[in-house]
Amino acid sequence: GEDVEQSLFLSVREGDSSVINCTYTDSSSTYLYWYKQEPGAGLQLLTYIFSNMDMKQDQRLTVLLNKKDKHLSLRIADTQTGDSAIYFCADYKEGRTGRRALTFGSGTRLQVQP
Amino acid sequence: EAGVTQFPSHSVIEKGQTVTLRCDPISGHDNLYWYRRVMGKEIKFLLHFVKESKQDESGMPNNRFLAERTGGTYSTLKVQPAELEDSGVYFCASSQVGGILEETQYFGPGTRLLVL
Numbered sequence: 001g002e003d004v005e006q007s008l009f010l011s012v013r014e015g016d017s018s019v020i021n022c023t024y025t026d027s028s029s030t031y032l033y034w035y036k037q038e039p040g041a042g043l044q045l046l047t048y049i050f051s052n053m054d055m056k057q058d059q060r061l062t063v064l065l066n067k068k069d070k071h072l073s074l075r076i077a078d079t080q081t082g083d084s085a086i087y088f089c090a091d092y093k094e095g096r097t098g099r100r101a102l103t104f105g106s107g108t109r110l111q112v113q114p
Numbered sequence: 115e116a117g118v119t120q121f122p123s124h125s126v127i128e129k130g131q132t133v134t135l136r137c138d139p140i141s142g143h144d145n146l147y148w149y150r151r152v153m154g155k156e157i158k159f160l161l162h163f164v165k166e167s168k169q170d171e172s173g174m175p176n177n178r179f180l181a182e183r184t185g186g187t188y189s190t191l192k193v194q195p196a197e198l199e200d201s202g203v204y205f206c207a208s209s210q211v212g213g214i215l216e217e218t219q220y221f222g223p224g225t226r227l228l229v230l
Contacts, residue, residue, distance in 0.1 A: 004156070035221070042120075042223030043157075043205060088157065101147065101170065102207075102219060104157040 006089050006105035013113050018076040020108045022089030025070060029091035032065060033102065034074045037086045046074070046087075076110075084112045116140070118222035120206050126228045132194040135225045139188070139208030146189050147209075147219060148181060152202035163189060164211065196229045203227070 004024045012018045024032070034046040049056045049063045049072075056063045062075040076083055086109050090102040119138045127133050139146045148160040160179070161171040165186035174181070178197070183189040193200055203226050207219040 031218075033218075042118075043207075043221035045218065045220060048218065090157075101159040101162060101173070102149075102157075103159070104149075106154075106156045 004105040011111045018079045020074045022072040031092040033090045035088040120222040124226045130195045135191045137206030143208035144211040145209040147207040149205045
């Protein structure tokens with residue numbers, strides 16, 4: 001199965017809060033990331049959280065990390081139509097062979113209704 | 115500061131042809147990664163360069179894929195011969211070596227490859 005899992009789709013109304021959830025399996029993950037991909041564009045780094053943190057806030061974005069449950073969430077306050085995009089959760093770890101790579105989820109498509 | 119750039123942005127080729135993708139990392143970034151997203155699925159790791167050396171190529175799907183990074187600057191990913199299942203978006207990312215910032219990878223816009 002996948003190492004990182006996300007729900008595929010989320011629809012919210014403009015002005016509401018959006019919460020995108022992610023679960024991961026590897027407890028040795030050191031960093032967890034949220035990337036955003038707008039239509040036709042590349043991956044934009046939104047925010048990241050160290051594995052020894054529970055929460056990180058950055059303007060309208062709040063990241064919550066529950067290490068016990070291996071659950072990561074991204075909350076977007078006052079969601080705008082410009083927030084419509086695919087959001088990817090990713091974890092980072094250094095493997096025994098020295099591998100340093102991100103493991104991504106399938107992405108959650110956020111649709112913001114005006 | 116320029117970000118990661120990739121060329122071409124789109125490529126449409128026929129099965130059996132050869133395609134070469136190029137990635138220019140952020141200046142000063144010795145780590146360079148290739149990833150791809152196939153059929154709307156998850157983004158999967160292909161390989162990792164540190165300067166011109168292949169640190170990890172465990173994600174390369176088969177020997178039809180060849181990545182190079184001569185001189186430790188830009189990288190190319192060649193698919194020869196291309197198959198239908200190679201269609202997808204190929205992303206390149208780079209990061210600095212050493213320190214906290216090494217773990218933060220910055221992605222290019224991707225090359226959308228369609229094999230007919």
